[in-house]
Amino acid sequence: MNVTKQNIDDLLILIIVDKDANLTKSENFKEIVFKEIESGSTKIIISFEHVEYLDSSFLGALVAILKKLVALQGKLTLIELNNDIRNLFELTRLDKIFDLKNSLDTAVEGFK
Amino acid sequence: MNRIILLVDDDIFQLRLFEKLLTSNGYNCKIALSVDEAESILQSETPDLIVSDYEMPGKDGFEFRRRLLEQDAFKNIPFLFLTSINDKENVQQGLDLKAIDYIAKNTPPSHILSKIDNLLQAVREHYERSLSEIKGIAERLNLRNIPKNAPVLKNFQIDYFNQSFQNQPGGDFIDFIQVNDRYTFIILGDVMGKKWGAWFFSFSFLSYIRSAIRLCVFDENYSLSQILNKLNRVVHADELLSDIFSTLGIVLLDDETGSVKYAGAGDLPVLKFEEHSEELHYFKSDGILLGFSEFGDYSEMDIEIKEGEELYMISDGMIDFEINGEKKSDINLFKEKLFNFKKNKETTLTIKNRLFDKHASQVDDCSIIIIKKV
Numbered sequence: 364m365n366v367t368k369q370n371i372d373d374l375l376i377l378i379i380v381d382k383d384a385n386l387t388k389s390e391n392f393k394e395i396v397f398k399e400i401e402s403g404s405t406k407i408i409i410s411f412e413h414v415e416y417l418d419s420s421f422l423g424a425l426v427a428i429l430k431k432l433v434a435l436q437g438k439l440t441l442i443e444l445n446n447d448i449r450n451l452f453e454l455t456r457l458d459k460i461f462d463l464k465n466s467l468d469t470a471v472e473g474f475k
Numbered sequence: 476m477n478r479i480i481l482l483v484d485d486d487i488f489q490l491r492l493f494e495k496l497l498t499s500n501g502y503n504c505k506i507a508l509s510v511d512e513a514e515s516i517l518q519s520e521t522p523d524l525i526v527s528d529y530e531m532p533g534k535d536g537f538e539f540r541r542r543l544l545e546q547d548a549f550k551n552i553p554f555l556f557l558t559s560i561n562d563k564e565n566v567q568q569g570l571d572l573k574a575i576d577y578i579a580k581n582t583p584p585s586h587i588l589s590k591i592d593n594l595l596q597a598v599r600e601h602y603e604r605s606l607s608e609i610k611g612i613a614e615r616l617n618l619r620n621i622p623k624n625a626p627v628l629k630n631f632q633i634d635y636f637n638q639s640f641q642n643q644p645g646g647d648f649i650d651f652i653q654v655n656d657r658y659t660f661i662i663l664g665d666v667m668g669k670k671w672g673a674w675f676f677s678f679s680f681l682s683y684i685r686s687a688i689r690l691c692v693f694d695e696n697y698s699l700s701q702i703l704n705k706l707n708r709v710v711h712a713d714e715l716l717s718d719i720f721s722t723l724g725i726v727l728l729d730d731e732t733g734s735v736k737y738a739g740a741g742d743l744p745v746l747k748f749e750e751h752s753e754e755l756h757y758f759k760s761d762g763i764l765l766g767f768s769e770f771g772d773y774s775e776m777d778i779e780i781k782e783g784e785e786l787y788m789i790s791d792g793m794i795d796f797e798i799n800g801e802k803k804s805d806i807n808l809f810k811e812k813l814f815n816f817k818k819n820k821e822t823t824l825t826i827k828n829r830l831f832d833k834h835a836s837q838v839d840d841c842s843i844i845i846i847k848k849v
Contacts, residue, residue, distance in 0.1 A: 365518045381519045383802065386668065388519070391548065416802035419646070419791055423667030426767060427718045451791075451804045455722065455741045456763050 364388040366395055374474055375404040376467065379414050386420040393424040397431065405437030408470045412443040422457065429461060438462070440470040477503040478595055479520060483513040483539065484528040484557075489580070493526070493557070496584050497591070510534035514542070517549060524595060529558035529565065540572040553598055557587070606643065609671075613644070620648035620677040621842075626659055630733040632847040633661065636827045637840070640792070645840035646673025646721075647790045648681055654692045661726040663742070663788040663844055666719060667764075673840075680721045680765070683709055699725050699738035703762060703773035707740065710766035720764045724788050726778075726846065733848065735786065738775040740765045743794065745778065746787040746810060748817045755787075755810045755817075780848045787813065792841035793830070823847075 365380035377396065381388060396407065409425075411417070429439050440462040444452065452458045464470040480502050484490045487508060494504045505520055507513035509531060525543070529536035536556055543549040555576040556569045569577040575594055578587060613619075625633035639645045646666030653659045664680055666673040687706040691697070703725065710716055724742035728735055737745055739760025747756040762773035780786060794809045795802065816826045823845060831841060 365515075383519075387521050389668075416804070418795070419665065420668045420673075423720050426667070426720050426764060430717070430767060447803050447805060450806070454743055454759070454806060455791075456761065457741065460763055460767060 364391045364395065366392065368399075371471060373404075374406045374408060374471065375399055376408045376410065378410040378412065382413055382415045384411075384414050384416070384421040385418040389418075389420040389424040392421070393427055396428045400428075400431055400435070400437070405432060405435050406474055407432065407437070408440045408442055408467065408474075410442050410467065411445070411448060414448065415445065417448050417451070422451075425461070426457075438474065440464050440473060442467055442470045477501060478523040479503045479505060480591070481505045481507065481513060481516060481520070481522040481525045482527075483507045483510065483525065483531075483536070485509060485531040486528070489528075493587075496588060500588055500592075502591075510536075510539040510542075513539065521548075522552060523598070524591065525552055525554045526557050526591070527554065529556055529560050529569065537568060537572060540569075540574060544573065553594060555590075555594070610644070618678060620644070620674065620681060622649060622651055626651050626653045628659060628728065628730045630730050630849060631659075631728050632849050633844065634823050634827070634847075635842070635844040636831065637842040638792075638831050640840050643671065644674040646677055647792065647840040647842040648677040649842060649844065650681060650684065652685065652688055654688070657729060657731045658692075658697060659728045659730065660688055661728065661788065661844060661846065662723070663790060663842060664721050664723040665742075665790045665792075665840070665842075666721045668719075676716065676719045676721075679713070679716060679719075680710070680723070683713075684723070684725075697727060699727055699736055699775040700773050703738050703740060703775075704771065707762075707765050707771040707773065708769055711769045713766070716766055720766055722791075723765055724760065726786070726788065728846070733780075735778045735780050735846075736775050737778050738762065738773055740771060740773060743789050743791060743806065746789070746813065747778065747780070748785045748787075748814065749781075750783060755814050757810075780846075782848050784848055785817070786846040788844040788846070790840060790842040793843055 367378045367380060369376045432439050442464045444463060464473060480497055482490055482493055482504055485508055490506045494506055497504050505516050507516055527536045527539055540554060554574050555578060556574050557578045557580060559580045561579045566577045576590060621637045625635055635649055637647055646668050648664045650662040651659060662684055666676045666680060683706055687702050691702045722741040724739040726735060726737050737758060740762035741764035742760060744757035744759040758778055762771050794804050794806045796805060816829060
Protein backbone atom coordinates (compact mmCIF):
# COMPACT_ATOMS: atom_id res chain seq x y z
CA MET A 364 0.00 0.00 0.00
CA ASN A 365 1.43 3.36 -0.99
CA VAL A 366 0.94 5.80 1.85
CA THR A 367 2.79 9.05 2.44
CA LYS A 368 3.11 10.52 5.91
CA GLN A 369 3.44 13.99 7.26
CA ASN A 370 3.15 15.55 10.69
CA ILE A 371 1.64 18.82 11.83
CA ASP A 372 2.60 19.11 15.49
CA ASP A 373 1.10 16.00 17.13
CA LEU A 374 -1.22 15.30 14.18
CA LEU A 375 -0.32 12.45 11.85
CA ILE A 376 -1.54 12.87 8.29
CA LEU A 377 -1.61 9.78 6.09
CA ILE A 378 -2.23 10.21 2.39
CA ILE A 379 -3.31 7.12 0.47
CA VAL A 380 -1.62 7.29 -2.90
CA ASP A 381 -3.38 4.32 -4.55
CA LYS A 382 -6.64 4.91 -6.42
CA ASP A 383 -8.07 1.50 -5.46
CA ALA A 384 -8.35 0.87 -1.73
CA ASN A 385 -9.27 -2.80 -1.71
CA LEU A 386 -8.83 -6.24 -0.18
CA THR A 387 -5.22 -6.65 -1.30
CA LYS A 388 -4.23 -3.51 0.58
CA SER A 389 -6.57 -3.36 3.55
CA GLU A 390 -4.57 -5.60 5.88
CA ASN A 391 -1.30 -3.89 5.05
CA PHE A 392 -2.88 -0.46 5.56
CA LYS A 393 -4.32 -1.50 8.91
CA GLU A 394 -0.88 -2.74 10.00
CA ILE A 395 0.75 0.55 8.94
CA VAL A 396 -1.73 2.62 10.95
CA PHE A 397 -1.73 0.26 13.95
CA LYS A 398 2.07 0.62 14.10
CA GLU A 399 1.71 4.40 14.09
CA ILE A 400 -0.85 4.17 16.89
CA GLU A 401 1.42 1.88 18.89
CA SER A 402 4.23 4.43 18.40
CA GLY A 403 2.04 7.02 20.08
CA SER A 404 0.00 8.68 17.32
CA THR A 405 -3.59 9.07 18.48
CA LYS A 406 -4.64 12.05 16.36
CA ILE A 407 -4.81 10.88 12.80
CA ILE A 408 -6.08 12.33 9.53
CA ILE A 409 -6.37 10.07 6.50
CA SER A 410 -6.62 11.66 3.07
CA PHE A 411 -8.56 9.93 0.29
CA GLU A 412 -7.72 12.57 -2.29
CA HIS A 413 -6.32 9.97 -4.72
CA VAL A 414 -8.76 7.17 -3.89
CA GLU A 415 -11.46 6.50 -6.47
CA TYR A 416 -12.90 3.28 -5.09
CA LEU A 417 -13.03 1.74 -1.66
CA ASP A 418 -14.26 -1.79 -1.01
CA SER A 419 -15.83 -3.32 2.09
CA SER A 420 -12.53 -4.92 3.19
CA PHE A 421 -10.91 -1.52 3.32
CA LEU A 422 -13.95 -0.06 5.09
CA GLY A 423 -13.55 -2.83 7.66
CA ALA A 424 -9.90 -1.84 8.17
CA LEU A 425 -10.92 1.80 8.68
CA VAL A 426 -13.55 0.81 11.24
CA ALA A 427 -10.97 -1.33 13.10
CA ILE A 428 -8.55 1.65 13.16
CA LEU A 429 -11.29 3.96 14.45
CA LYS A 430 -12.31 1.47 17.13
CA LYS A 431 -8.70 1.19 18.32
CA LEU A 432 -8.29 4.97 18.42
CA VAL A 433 -11.58 5.52 20.23
CA ALA A 434 -10.47 3.04 22.92
CA LEU A 435 -7.35 5.18 23.40
CA GLN A 436 -9.35 8.42 23.51
CA GLY A 437 -7.80 9.30 20.17
CA LYS A 438 -9.41 10.81 17.11
CA LEU A 439 -9.59 9.94 13.43
CA THR A 440 -10.71 12.25 10.64
CA LEU A 441 -11.16 11.21 7.03
CA ILE A 442 -10.77 13.89 4.40
CA GLU A 443 -11.25 14.47 0.67
CA LEU A 444 -13.60 11.55 -0.02
CA ASN A 445 -15.08 11.60 -3.50
CA ASN A 446 -18.86 11.76 -3.89
CA ASP A 447 -19.34 8.02 -4.45
CA ILE A 448 -17.37 7.11 -1.34
CA ARG A 449 -19.06 9.79 0.76
CA ASN A 450 -22.46 8.50 -0.41
CA LEU A 451 -21.47 4.99 0.61
CA PHE A 452 -20.56 6.26 4.10
CA GLU A 453 -23.92 8.03 4.34
CA LEU A 454 -25.92 5.10 3.00
CA THR A 455 -24.42 2.73 5.57
CA ARG A 456 -24.45 5.18 8.50
CA LEU A 457 -20.66 5.16 8.68
CA ASP A 458 -20.94 8.95 8.60
CA LYS A 459 -22.40 8.63 12.12
CA ILE A 460 -19.21 7.09 13.49
CA PHE A 461 -16.52 8.69 11.32
CA ASP A 462 -15.55 12.33 11.34
CA LEU A 463 -15.62 13.30 7.64
CA LYS A 464 -14.17 16.61 6.48
CA ASN A 465 -13.72 18.14 3.06
CA SER A 466 -10.20 19.48 3.43
CA LEU A 467 -7.04 19.18 5.46
CA ASP A 468 -7.49 22.70 6.81
CA THR A 469 -10.95 22.03 8.25
CA ALA A 470 -9.76 18.70 9.64
CA VAL A 471 -6.80 20.36 11.38
CA GLU A 472 -9.18 23.00 12.78
CA GLY A 473 -11.30 20.19 14.21
CA PHE A 474 -8.40 18.92 16.28
CA LYS A 475 -7.84 22.30 17.99
CA MET B 476 -9.63 -11.65 -16.71
CA ASN B 477 -6.12 -11.06 -18.08
CA ARG B 478 -3.37 -12.38 -15.87
CA ILE B 479 -0.78 -9.89 -14.74
CA ILE B 480 2.94 -10.49 -15.18
CA LEU B 481 5.54 -8.23 -13.58
CA LEU B 482 8.67 -8.03 -15.74
CA VAL B 483 11.86 -6.77 -14.11
CA ASP B 484 14.96 -5.99 -16.18
CA ASP B 485 17.32 -3.02 -16.40
CA ASP B 486 17.45 -3.44 -20.19
CA ILE B 487 14.49 -1.48 -21.56
CA PHE B 488 14.86 -3.10 -24.99
CA GLN B 489 14.51 -6.60 -23.51
CA LEU B 490 11.61 -5.44 -21.36
CA ARG B 491 9.70 -4.04 -24.32
CA LEU B 492 10.41 -7.16 -26.36
CA PHE B 493 9.00 -9.51 -23.70
CA GLU B 494 6.17 -7.14 -22.94
CA LYS B 495 5.13 -7.26 -26.60
CA LEU B 496 5.43 -11.04 -26.71
CA LEU B 497 3.30 -11.49 -23.61
CA THR B 498 0.68 -8.80 -24.24
CA SER B 499 0.09 -10.09 -27.76
CA ASN B 500 -0.67 -13.43 -26.12
CA GLY B 501 -3.28 -12.11 -23.73
CA TYR B 502 -1.21 -11.17 -20.68
CA ASN B 503 -1.25 -7.85 -18.93
CA CYS B 504 2.33 -6.71 -18.22
CA LYS B 505 3.77 -4.35 -15.65
CA ILE B 506 7.38 -3.43 -16.29
CA ALA B 507 10.10 -2.31 -13.89
CA LEU B 508 13.67 -1.24 -14.71
CA SER B 509 14.95 -1.98 -11.22
CA VAL B 510 14.13 -3.92 -8.09
CA ASP B 511 13.09 -0.69 -6.37
CA GLU B 512 10.64 0.06 -9.17
CA ALA B 513 9.30 -3.49 -9.01
CA GLU B 514 8.77 -3.22 -5.26
CA SER B 515 6.93 0.02 -5.74
CA ILE B 516 4.59 -1.63 -8.28
CA LEU B 517 4.00 -4.49 -5.84
CA GLN B 518 2.61 -2.02 -3.33
CA SER B 519 -0.38 -1.47 -5.56
CA GLU B 520 -0.57 -4.58 -7.80
CA THR B 521 -0.40 -8.28 -7.03
CA PRO B 522 0.79 -10.00 -10.20
CA ASP B 523 0.14 -13.63 -11.05
CA LEU B 524 3.80 -14.10 -11.97
CA ILE B 525 7.09 -12.24 -11.57
CA VAL B 526 9.76 -12.63 -14.25
CA SER B 527 13.06 -11.08 -13.25
CA ASP B 528 16.53 -10.64 -14.66
CA TYR B 529 19.46 -11.55 -12.42
CA GLU B 530 22.12 -8.94 -13.17
CA MET B 531 20.87 -5.42 -12.51
CA PRO B 532 22.54 -2.33 -11.04
CA GLY B 533 21.73 -1.78 -7.37
CA LYS B 534 19.82 -4.75 -6.03
CA ASP B 535 20.17 -7.84 -8.23
CA GLY B 536 17.57 -10.50 -9.00
CA PHE B 537 18.69 -12.78 -6.17
CA GLU B 538 18.40 -10.03 -3.62
CA PHE B 539 14.96 -9.17 -5.05
CA ARG B 540 13.89 -12.77 -4.64
CA ARG B 541 15.24 -12.94 -1.06
CA ARG B 542 13.35 -9.77 -0.14
CA LEU B 543 10.11 -11.17 -1.59
CA LEU B 544 10.52 -14.41 0.34
CA GLU B 545 10.68 -12.43 3.58
CA GLN B 546 7.24 -10.91 3.01
CA ASP B 547 4.06 -12.93 3.47
CA ALA B 548 2.19 -10.91 0.89
CA PHE B 549 4.74 -11.68 -1.87
CA LYS B 550 6.51 -14.91 -1.04
CA ASN B 551 3.95 -17.11 -2.77
CA ILE B 552 3.77 -15.22 -6.05
CA PRO B 553 5.28 -17.57 -8.67
CA PHE B 554 8.71 -16.27 -9.62
CA LEU B 555 11.07 -17.13 -12.44
CA PHE B 556 14.44 -15.86 -13.55
CA LEU B 557 14.97 -14.86 -17.17
CA THR B 558 18.62 -14.00 -17.56
CA SER B 559 21.74 -14.25 -19.68
CA ILE B 560 23.91 -15.34 -16.70
CA ASN B 561 23.50 -19.06 -17.00
CA ASP B 562 26.45 -20.78 -15.34
CA LYS B 563 25.54 -23.81 -13.26
CA GLU B 564 26.24 -22.08 -9.97
CA ASN B 565 23.86 -19.21 -10.70
CA VAL B 566 21.12 -21.48 -11.99
CA GLN B 567 21.35 -23.56 -8.81
CA GLN B 568 21.38 -20.49 -6.59
CA GLY B 569 18.30 -19.14 -8.35
CA LEU B 570 16.42 -22.41 -8.03
CA ASP B 571 17.46 -22.66 -4.37
CA LEU B 572 15.61 -19.40 -3.85
CA LYS B 573 12.39 -21.22 -4.70
CA ALA B 574 12.22 -19.77 -8.19
CA ILE B 575 10.00 -21.97 -10.32
CA ASP B 576 12.39 -21.84 -13.26
CA TYR B 577 15.59 -20.28 -14.49
CA ILE B 578 15.35 -19.50 -18.17
CA ALA B 579 18.14 -18.34 -20.47
CA LYS B 580 17.38 -15.16 -22.38
CA ASN B 581 18.50 -16.75 -25.63
CA THR B 582 15.72 -19.34 -25.35
CA PRO B 583 13.40 -18.98 -28.38
CA PRO B 584 10.50 -16.64 -27.53
CA SER B 585 7.92 -19.31 -28.37
CA HIS B 586 9.52 -21.63 -25.78
CA ILE B 587 9.52 -18.89 -23.14
CA LEU B 588 5.86 -18.21 -23.86
CA SER B 589 4.97 -21.90 -23.62
CA LYS B 590 6.82 -22.21 -20.31
CA ILE B 591 4.90 -19.23 -18.89
CA ASP B 592 1.58 -20.55 -20.25
CA ASN B 593 2.21 -23.99 -18.76
CA LEU B 594 3.37 -22.59 -15.46
CA LEU B 595 0.31 -20.37 -15.01
CA GLN B 596 -1.96 -23.16 -16.13
CA ALA B 597 -0.42 -25.49 -13.51
CA VAL B 598 -0.82 -22.82 -10.81
CA ARG B 599 -4.44 -22.33 -11.83
CA GLU B 600 -5.18 -26.06 -11.77
CA HIS B 601 -3.55 -26.46 -8.37
CA TYR B 602 -5.63 -23.58 -7.04
CA GLU B 603 -8.86 -25.00 -8.50
CA ARG B 604 -8.12 -28.40 -6.94
CA SER B 605 -7.51 -26.88 -3.50
CA LEU B 606 -10.63 -24.73 -3.80
CA SER B 607 -12.73 -27.69 -4.79
CA GLU B 608 -11.41 -29.72 -1.82
CA ILE B 609 -12.22 -26.96 0.68
CA LYS B 610 -15.65 -26.47 -0.87
CA GLY B 611 -16.25 -30.22 -0.61
CA ILE B 612 -15.31 -30.22 3.08
CA ALA B 613 -17.55 -27.21 3.79
CA GLU B 614 -20.39 -28.98 1.99
CA ARG B 615 -19.91 -32.18 4.00
CA LEU B 616 -19.84 -30.24 7.27
CA ASN B 617 -23.04 -28.52 6.18
CA LEU B 618 -21.31 -25.13 6.54
CA ARG B 619 -23.62 -22.98 4.52
CA ASN B 620 -24.03 -19.23 4.70
CA ILE B 621 -26.53 -19.18 1.84
CA PRO B 622 -29.53 -21.48 2.33
CA LYS B 623 -30.66 -24.05 -0.20
CA ASN B 624 -34.29 -22.90 -0.30
CA ALA B 625 -36.54 -20.06 0.73
CA PRO B 626 -39.61 -20.82 2.84
CA VAL B 627 -42.96 -20.99 1.08
CA LEU B 628 -45.47 -18.57 2.63
CA LYS B 629 -49.13 -17.73 1.97
CA ASN B 630 -48.82 -13.98 1.58
CA PHE B 631 -45.25 -13.56 0.38
CA GLN B 632 -43.05 -15.01 -2.30
CA ILE B 633 -39.34 -14.99 -1.51
CA ASP B 634 -36.59 -15.28 -4.13
CA TYR B 635 -32.90 -14.81 -3.49
CA PHE B 636 -29.68 -14.87 -5.44
CA ASN B 637 -26.07 -14.83 -4.45
CA GLN B 638 -22.98 -14.74 -6.58
CA SER B 639 -19.61 -15.07 -4.93
CA PHE B 640 -16.55 -13.04 -5.89
CA GLN B 641 -14.09 -14.91 -8.13
CA ASN B 642 -15.98 -18.14 -7.46
CA GLN B 643 -14.92 -18.23 -3.81
CA PRO B 644 -17.27 -18.19 -0.84
CA GLY B 645 -17.45 -14.73 0.66
CA GLY B 646 -18.78 -12.60 3.47
CA ASP B 647 -22.40 -12.24 2.30
CA PHE B 648 -24.78 -14.40 4.28
CA ILE B 649 -28.50 -15.08 3.98
CA ASP B 650 -30.83 -16.92 6.30
CA PHE B 651 -34.55 -17.53 6.63
CA ILE B 652 -35.77 -18.30 10.12
CA GLN B 653 -39.36 -19.47 10.09
CA VAL B 654 -40.12 -19.57 13.80
CA ASN B 655 -43.77 -20.63 13.42
CA ASP B 656 -46.59 -20.55 10.87
CA ARG B 657 -46.98 -16.84 11.40
CA TYR B 658 -43.50 -15.25 11.60
CA THR B 659 -40.47 -15.54 9.32
CA PHE B 660 -37.26 -13.60 9.78
CA ILE B 661 -35.27 -12.79 6.68
CA ILE B 662 -31.59 -12.10 7.22
CA LEU B 663 -29.05 -10.51 4.89
CA GLY B 664 -25.60 -9.71 6.25
CA ASP B 665 -22.22 -8.87 4.86
CA VAL B 666 -19.00 -9.42 6.79
CA MET B 667 -16.61 -6.68 5.73
CA GLY B 668 -13.97 -8.33 3.64
CA LYS B 669 -13.86 -10.84 0.85
CA LYS B 670 -13.30 -14.47 0.11
CA TRP B 671 -12.37 -17.02 2.77
CA GLY B 672 -11.56 -14.62 5.61
CA ALA B 673 -15.00 -13.06 5.47
CA TRP B 674 -16.68 -16.42 4.79
CA PHE B 675 -15.19 -17.93 7.95
CA PHE B 676 -16.51 -15.16 10.19
CA SER B 677 -19.96 -15.15 8.58
CA PHE B 678 -20.70 -18.32 10.58
CA SER B 679 -19.89 -16.61 13.88
CA PHE B 680 -22.32 -13.83 13.02
CA LEU B 681 -24.95 -16.25 11.76
CA SER B 682 -24.78 -18.28 14.98
CA TYR B 683 -25.25 -15.18 17.10
CA ILE B 684 -28.12 -13.92 14.93
CA ARG B 685 -29.95 -17.27 15.06
CA SER B 686 -29.48 -17.46 18.83
CA ALA B 687 -30.58 -13.86 19.45
CA ILE B 688 -33.74 -14.37 17.39
CA ARG B 689 -34.59 -17.73 18.97
CA LEU B 690 -33.99 -16.47 22.52
CA CYS B 691 -36.18 -13.41 21.98
CA VAL B 692 -38.90 -15.46 20.30
CA PHE B 693 -38.93 -17.90 23.26
CA ASP B 694 -39.99 -14.89 25.33
CA GLU B 695 -42.63 -13.93 22.73
CA ASN B 696 -40.46 -10.95 21.86
CA TYR B 697 -40.64 -10.10 18.16
CA SER B 698 -39.14 -6.64 18.44
CA LEU B 699 -36.41 -6.28 15.78
CA SER B 700 -35.06 -3.33 17.68
CA GLN B 701 -34.51 -5.39 20.82
CA ILE B 702 -33.15 -8.35 18.89
CA LEU B 703 -30.59 -6.13 17.18
CA ASN B 704 -29.61 -4.33 20.37
CA LYS B 705 -29.01 -7.63 22.18
CA LEU B 706 -27.19 -9.10 19.23
CA ASN B 707 -24.95 -6.06 18.96
CA ARG B 708 -23.97 -6.26 22.62
CA VAL B 709 -23.01 -9.92 22.29
CA VAL B 710 -20.96 -9.28 19.14
CA HIS B 711 -19.30 -6.29 20.79
CA ALA B 712 -18.30 -8.41 23.78
CA ASP B 713 -16.78 -11.17 21.61
CA GLU B 714 -13.03 -10.56 21.48
CA LEU B 715 -12.62 -12.83 18.47
CA LEU B 716 -14.81 -10.43 16.51
CA SER B 717 -13.26 -7.23 17.90
CA ASP B 718 -11.66 -6.47 14.51
CA ILE B 719 -14.39 -7.95 12.33
CA PHE B 720 -17.50 -6.04 11.41
CA SER B 721 -20.70 -7.01 9.71
CA THR B 722 -23.68 -5.24 8.28
CA LEU B 723 -27.08 -6.77 8.85
CA GLY B 724 -30.61 -6.25 7.60
CA ILE B 725 -33.52 -8.11 9.22
CA VAL B 726 -37.03 -8.20 7.82
CA LEU B 727 -39.85 -9.81 9.80
CA LEU B 728 -42.76 -11.09 7.76
CA ASP B 729 -46.09 -11.69 9.48
CA ASP B 730 -47.81 -14.20 7.23
CA GLU B 731 -51.10 -13.83 9.10
CA THR B 732 -51.59 -10.09 8.73
CA GLY B 733 -49.28 -9.61 5.75
CA SER B 734 -47.31 -6.92 7.58
CA VAL B 735 -43.58 -6.28 7.31
CA LYS B 736 -41.09 -4.88 9.82
CA TYR B 737 -37.50 -3.96 9.14
CA ALA B 738 -34.38 -2.99 11.08
CA GLY B 739 -30.75 -2.82 10.07
CA ALA B 740 -27.17 -2.30 11.11
CA GLY B 741 -24.99 -0.51 8.58
CA ASP B 742 -26.86 -2.22 5.75
CA LEU B 743 -27.92 -0.72 2.46
CA PRO B 744 -31.50 0.58 2.29
CA VAL B 745 -34.33 -1.82 1.51
CA LEU B 746 -35.77 -0.87 -1.87
CA LYS B 747 -39.42 -1.10 -2.84
CA PHE B 748 -41.16 -1.28 -6.18
CA GLU B 749 -44.67 0.14 -6.52
CA GLU B 750 -46.60 -0.19 -9.76
CA HIS B 751 -47.49 3.50 -10.21
CA SER B 752 -44.34 5.07 -8.90
CA GLU B 753 -41.67 6.79 -10.96
CA GLU B 754 -38.78 5.22 -9.11
CA LEU B 755 -37.94 2.67 -6.43
CA HIS B 756 -38.59 3.87 -2.88
CA TYR B 757 -36.13 3.17 -0.21
CA PHE B 758 -36.19 2.56 3.52
CA LYS B 759 -33.03 3.37 5.42
CA SER B 760 -32.39 1.83 8.81
CA ASP B 761 -30.57 3.83 11.47
CA GLY B 762 -28.27 1.28 13.11
CA ILE B 763 -24.50 1.25 12.83
CA LEU B 764 -22.34 -1.77 12.07
CA LEU B 765 -22.67 -4.68 14.48
CA GLY B 766 -20.06 -4.67 17.22
CA PHE B 767 -18.62 -1.20 16.75
CA SER B 768 -19.96 0.16 20.01
CA GLU B 769 -21.74 -1.51 22.90
CA PHE B 770 -24.94 0.46 22.43
CA GLY B 771 -25.93 0.77 18.80
CA ASP B 772 -29.41 2.24 19.23
CA TYR B 773 -31.23 0.20 16.63
CA SER B 774 -34.82 1.03 15.84
CA GLU B 775 -37.35 -0.73 13.64
CA MET B 776 -39.88 0.46 11.13
CA ASP B 777 -43.02 -0.82 9.48
CA ILE B 778 -42.99 -1.12 5.72
CA GLU B 779 -46.38 -1.09 4.03
CA ILE B 780 -46.57 -3.38 1.08
CA LYS B 781 -49.53 -4.13 -1.17
CA GLU B 782 -50.25 -7.11 -3.36
CA GLY B 783 -47.90 -7.23 -6.34
CA GLU B 784 -45.36 -4.91 -4.77
CA GLU B 785 -41.83 -6.03 -4.08
CA LEU B 786 -39.09 -5.34 -1.54
CA TYR B 787 -35.40 -5.81 -2.27
CA MET B 788 -32.69 -6.43 0.30
CA ILE B 789 -29.23 -6.05 -1.26
CA SER B 790 -25.59 -6.40 -0.27
CA ASP B 791 -23.02 -3.78 -1.25
CA GLY B 792 -21.66 -5.92 -4.08
CA MET B 793 -24.89 -5.22 -5.98
CA ILE B 794 -24.09 -1.51 -6.22
CA ASP B 795 -20.41 -1.91 -7.11
CA PHE B 796 -19.70 -1.57 -10.80
CA GLU B 797 -16.63 -1.59 -12.98
CA ILE B 798 -17.15 0.52 -16.05
CA ASN B 799 -14.28 1.12 -18.48
CA GLY B 800 -11.79 -0.07 -15.88
CA GLU B 801 -13.09 2.37 -13.25
CA LYS B 802 -14.71 0.94 -10.15
CA LYS B 803 -17.49 2.74 -8.37
CA SER B 804 -20.29 2.25 -5.86
CA ASP B 805 -23.52 3.70 -7.17
CA ILE B 806 -26.88 2.81 -5.64
CA ASN B 807 -28.74 5.15 -7.98
CA LEU B 808 -27.43 3.30 -11.01
CA PHE B 809 -28.61 0.03 -9.46
CA LYS B 810 -32.02 1.48 -8.57
CA GLU B 811 -32.49 2.78 -12.09
CA LYS B 812 -31.62 -0.58 -13.66
CA LEU B 813 -33.90 -2.52 -11.35
CA PHE B 814 -36.75 -0.05 -11.79
CA ASN B 815 -36.52 -0.28 -15.58
CA PHE B 816 -36.60 -4.08 -15.45
CA LYS B 817 -39.74 -3.92 -13.32
CA LYS B 818 -41.39 -1.30 -15.52
CA ASN B 819 -40.72 -3.54 -18.50
CA LYS B 820 -42.41 -6.37 -16.59
CA GLU B 821 -39.37 -8.62 -16.69
CA THR B 822 -39.69 -11.87 -14.74
CA THR B 823 -37.75 -12.35 -11.50
CA LEU B 824 -35.47 -14.84 -13.20
CA THR B 825 -34.74 -12.46 -16.06
CA ILE B 826 -34.07 -9.66 -13.59
CA LYS B 827 -31.66 -11.87 -11.68
CA ASN B 828 -29.88 -12.93 -14.85
CA ARG B 829 -29.59 -9.40 -16.13
CA LEU B 830 -28.53 -7.88 -12.83
CA PHE B 831 -25.78 -10.42 -12.31
CA ASP B 832 -24.67 -10.78 -15.91
CA LYS B 833 -24.83 -7.12 -16.76
CA HIS B 834 -22.22 -6.22 -14.19
CA ALA B 835 -19.41 -5.14 -16.47
CA SER B 836 -17.16 -6.84 -13.97
CA GLN B 837 -18.13 -8.13 -10.56
CA VAL B 838 -15.94 -6.65 -7.84
CA ASP B 839 -17.43 -8.22 -4.70
CA ASP B 840 -19.95 -10.81 -3.49
CA CYS B 841 -23.44 -9.90 -4.70
CA SER B 842 -26.69 -10.83 -2.95
CA ILE B 843 -30.29 -9.83 -3.43
CA ILE B 844 -33.44 -11.02 -1.68
CA ILE B 845 -36.75 -10.27 -3.40
CA ILE B 846 -39.87 -10.30 -1.24
CA LYS B 847 -43.12 -10.08 -3.17
CA LYS B 848 -46.53 -9.65 -1.59
CA VAL B 849 -48.90 -12.10 -3.25
